[in-house]
Each structure stands twice: as C-alpha cells, then as structure tokens.
Amino acid sequence: MREPRQEKLIPALGFRWLTPAYDLVVRLTTREAAFKAALVAQLELPPAARVLDLGCGTATLTLMLKRRFPQASVAGVDGDAEILRIAREKVRRSGLDVDLREAMAQALPYADASFDCVASSLFFHHLERAAKLAVLAETRRVLKPGGALHVADWGGATGPLSRGAFVMVQLLDGFPNTADNVAGRLPGLMEQAGYASARETQRLLTVFGNISLYGAQKPHERLEAARA
Numbered sequence: 001m002r003e004p005r006q007e008k009l010i011p012a013l014g015f016r017w018l019t020p021a022y023d024l025v026v027r028l029t030t031r032e033a034a035f036k037a038a039l040v041a042q043l044e045l046p047p048a049a050r051v052l053d054l055g056c057g058t059a060t061l062t063l064m065l066k067r068r069f070p071q072a073s074v075a076g077v078d079g080d081a082e083i084l085r086i087a088r089e090k091v092r093r094s095g096l097d098v099d100l101r102e103a104m105a106q107a108l109p110y111a112d113a114s115f116d117c118v119a120s121s122l123f124f125h126h127l128e129r130a131a132k133l134a135v136l137a138e139t140r141r142v143l144k145p146g147g148a149l150h151v152a153d154w155g156g157a158t159g160p161l162s163r164g165a166f167v168m169v170q171l172l173d174g175f176p177n178t179a180d181n182v183a184g185r186l187p188g189l190m191e192q193a194g195y196a197s198a199r200e201t202q203r204l205l206t207v208f209g210n211i212s213l214y215g216a217q218k219p220h221e222r223l224e225a226a227r228a
C-alpha cells in the first residue's frame with residue numbers, strides 16, 4: 001500500500017480542472033518557446049550526461065532537452081499522476097526515449113550524485129519557502145559534485161506593471177508559495193541550500209510578469225567538505 005503523501009501539491013494552473021488546458025495556456029501567456037529555449041541554451045553538458053527535468057508537468061521541457069542533447073539520458077519527475085498522463089502521451093507521440101516518474105520533489109527516487117544537471121521550469125513557485133529549501137537540498141543530493149542547477153520561473157518584479165500582472169498568477173497558484181519568487185529571492189535560497197554561484201542570468205517580460213532564468217552549481221567535493 002502507498003504511504004499517504006505528507007507534502008502539499010499545487011497542481012499546474014492551481015486547479016485540477018485546468019490541467020487539460022495547461023499546454024495551451026502556457027504557450028499563449030508565458031512566451032514559453034522563448035524562455036524554455038533560453039533555458040536549454042544555458043546548459044553545458046558532458047557527453048552521455050544524465051539530466052533531470054524537475055516538476056516536468058506535461059514534459060515540454062523534457063522533450064526539448066532530449067532533442068537538444070540526444071546522447072544524454074533525460075528523466076522527468078512530477079508529483080501529479082494526472083499531468084504525467086498527458087506527458088506520457090506526448091512522449092509516446094514523440095518517439096523519444098525519456099524516463100518519466102511520479103514522485104514528490106522533496107523525496108526524489110534517484111541515488112545520490114546521479115545527475116550532471118537538474119533543470120526546472122515554472123516549478124519552484126508551487127512551493128512555500130520551507131519546501132523550496134527542502135527541494136533545493138534534495139536536488140543538491142542527486143546532483144554530482146560540480147553539477148548544475150538551471151531554473152526558469154517567475155522572478156522578481158521590476159516595477160508596478162510586472163508586480164501587478166503577477167497577481168493573476170498568485171490568484172491561480174497561491175500567495176505564500178509565490179512571495180519569494182516575486183521578491184527575487186530564488187538565488188538567495190539556492191545559496192542558503194548550499195549552492196555556489198547562484199545568479200539570475202536572463203529575464204523575460206510576459207503578460208503575467210517577469211520570468212527569470214537562474215543558474216547555480218553544486219560545489220565540488222573539496223568545497224563541500226570545507227563547508228561541513
């Protein structure tokens with residue numbers, strides 16, 4: 001029998017009945033093609049790398065990663081069985097080989113140091129601060145030393161226009177879980193969770209506010225040992 005789930009899961013677009021419309025809404029409102037392409041372009045992978053798409057949803061980014069890095073082993077994980085059904089159908093139609101799993105990001109079903117890179121898009125704003133930190137610790141666990149974290153998500157507001165526009169996202173997805181995003185605190189939380197060189201790398205204005213791209217690195221073993 002499955003253990004009851006401890007962590008809260010906010011589904012894509014906040015409400016379960018909106019799940020079938022997710023791809024259309026995101027395509028029309030978030031400049032999805034541009035920001036996901038920019039995120040993929042940020043990755044530098046060794047040959048035969050292992051990459052994880054965290055909170056993969058309908059697997060749009062997962063498939064973009066596999067197309068850009070055909071030699072890489074690409075995995076996607078999400079806590080919502082319903083959105084994974086859409087993802088599995090898209091993967092089946094693509095004919096590409098990616099491994100999708102249902103799991104909460106707070107307890108990833110992967111061994112320590114098993115990925116060269118964790119990428120994630122529009123995911124961290126679903127988590128309140130304690131959960132953000134728990135997930136960042138978990139991604140650090142599954143990354144190899146020196147491995148990279150690449151994130152695209154709602155970022156800091158740059159003025160009243162982008163702040164006002166973001167209220168629509170907050171009405172759908174929630175206020176406590178999005179507060180650190182719109183205050184631009186994701187890099188600080190990454191550093192707090194033990195990442196190095198956490199930084200915003202790009203920002204795109206959308207109708208719902210700013211989407212920021214971030215990069216950070218799991219320190220190499222020597223630095224990890226010095227930190228302990």
Ligand SMILES: C[S@@+](CC[C@H](N)C(=O)[O-])C[C@H]1O[C@@H](n2cnc3c(N)ncnc32)[C@H](O)[C@@H]1O
Pocket residue numbers: 007008009010011012013026054055056057058059060061077078079080083103104105106120121122123126127
């Ligand atoms: C807005 S969607 C983003 C999906 C996809 N990454 C994209 O860019 O289109 C957020 C996803 O995070 C998932 N999610 C939310 N909290 C989660 C958690 N704690 N663990 C795993 N998945 C979670 C949701 O099920 C949803 O599919």
